[in-house]
Amino acid sequence: xxxxxxxxxxxxxxxxxxxxxxxxxxxxxxxxxxxxxxxxxxxxxxxxxxxxxxxxxxxxxxxxxxxxxxxxxxxxxxxxxxxxxxxxxxxxxxxxxxxxxxxxxxxxxxxxxxxxxxxxxxxxxxxxxxxxxxxxxxxxxxxxxxxxxxxxxxxxxxxxxxxxxxxx
Amino acid sequence: xxxxxxxxxxxxxxxxxxxxxxxxxxxxxxxxxxxxxxxxxxxxxxxxxxxxxxxxxxxxxxxxxxxxxxxxxxxxxxxxxxxxxxxxxxxxxxxxxxxxxxxxxxxxxxxxxxxxxxxxxxxxxxxxxxxxxxxxxxxxxxxxxxxxxxxxxxxxxxxxxxxxxxxxxxxxxxxxxxxxxxxxxxxxxxxxxxx
Ligand SMILES: [Zn+2]
Ligand SMILES: [Zn+2]
Numbered sequence: 431x432x433x434x435x436x437x438x439x440x441x442x443x444x445x446x447x448x449x450x451x452x453x454x455x456x457x458x459x460x461x462x463x464x465x466x467x468x469x470x471x472x473x474x475x476x477x478x479x480x481x482x483x484x485x486x487x488x489x490x491x492x493x494x495x496x497x498x499x500x501x502x503x504x505x506x507x508x509x510x511x512x513x514x515x516x517x518x519x520x521x522x523x524x525x526x527x528x529x530x531x532x533x534x535x536x537x538x539x540x541x542x543x544x545x546x547x548x549x550x551x552x553x554x555x556x557x558x559x560x561x562x563x564x565x566x567x568x569x570x571x572x573x574x575x576x577x578x579x580x581x582x583x584x585x586x587x588x589x590x591x592x593x594x595x596x597x598x
Numbered sequence: 599x600x601x602x603x604x605x606x607x608x609x610x611x612x613x614x615x616x617x618x619x620x621x622x623x624x625x626x627x628x629x630x631x632x633x634x635x636x637x638x639x640x641x642x643x644x645x646x647x648x649x650x651x652x653x654x655x656x657x658x659x660x661x662x663x664x665x666x667x668x669x670x671x672x673x674x675x676x677x678x679x680x681x682x683x684x685x686x687x688x689x690x691x692x693x694x695x696x697x698x699x700x701x702x703x704x705x706x707x708x709x710x711x712x713x714x715x716x717x718x719x720x721x722x723x724x725x726x727x728x729x730x731x732x733x734x735x736x737x738x739x740x741x742x743x744x745x746x747x748x749x750x751x752x753x754x755x756x757x758x759x760x761x762x763x764x765x766x767x768x769x770x771x772x773x774x775x776x777x778x779x780x781x782x783x784x785x786x787x788x789x790x791x792x793x
Contacts, residue, residue, distance in 0.1 A: 435741055438741075439741060439742055496740060496741075497768055497771055526771075527768075527772035528772060542776050543739070543740045543768055543776045544739050544740070544777065
């Protein structure tokens with residue numbers, strides 16, 4: 431995939447998202463001249479601990495997009511088993527594609543070139559609602575989520591409040 | 599890409615392992631694969647390989663490219679595709695000409711490159727054609743562009759269709775169909791076995 435093709439594909443998605451915004455998040459570029467770096471604002475999904483929060487995150491696309499996945503990093507502090515303490519999101523659909531490492535049975539969970547900003551964010555939003563504690567990026571959060579749920583809830587509530595203050 | 603003629607098949611020693619001078623050539627080929635691979639797999643990579651290279655690299659099975667159909671534009675259903683696969687001479691060349699699994703290296707990095715070269719060979723055997731305006735497959739979901747009439751497309755065994763360049767680059771990374779996740783080599787092998 432040439433650089434012009436990947437930037438064309440991202441421009442197309444940007445204008446599509448501007449025209450037809452998707453519920454649950456908003457998306458744009460960090461810098462208008464840099465198509466590979468996006469900023470998104472995720473609205474904490476209703477009926478989850480994150481409800482009411484506004485979580486800012488950055489997406490960095492490689493020049494080989496869509497053959498390779500972007501990296502996603504939360505800028506707003508967030509407490510979640512699948513987001514490490516630096517904000518890096520660790521979900522299988524953002525894993526580099528490959529045959530051996532993960533096995534075919536998991537192909538559907540790994541990166542595919544059909545993923546767009548929209549489908550990535552839909553996955554991330556569903557991850558917020560439903561953490562996967564099999565391969566946690568934040569081991570402490572995962573442990574708390576399993577063993578000390580009230581404390582987990584309290585930490586998330588603090589992040590939600592903080593995110594609201596930052597957003598004002 | 600060198601198209602092999604019928605006699606080339608007779609001339610080519612398929613059993614490189616048995617002929618010492620060929621082992622050197624096989625090593626050189628591996629070196630070249632390595633150099634090319636450092637520049638990253640790309641669709642143009644496919645054209646850099648000659649038929650001889652392909653023969654010298656360890657392949658578990660061999661199919662003669664000239665036996666493949668040239669025009670796949672008439673293929674528009676799964677059963678046609680199956681029919682097409684069945685016409686491929688799987689038992690050609692005769693067993694004694696099939697290249698042995700020649701282990702060129704114990705180095706895992708080189709093993710990976712050899713695997714990639716084999717992958718190139720497999721990709722080359724997936725049929726291509728030119729877009730005929732078929733309404734079912736309007737768009738290449740990798741680059742999200744609509745196909746234009748006459749544009750080069752490649753068909754996977756599941757009948758999902760992509761631009762040749764788009765799907766070649768993807769298949770070098772992962773050997774599954776991006777739309778339906780069907781593993782491409784499993785599908786190819788199944789078709790061979792049922793033959
Ligand atoms: Zn394409
Ligand atoms: Zn498919």
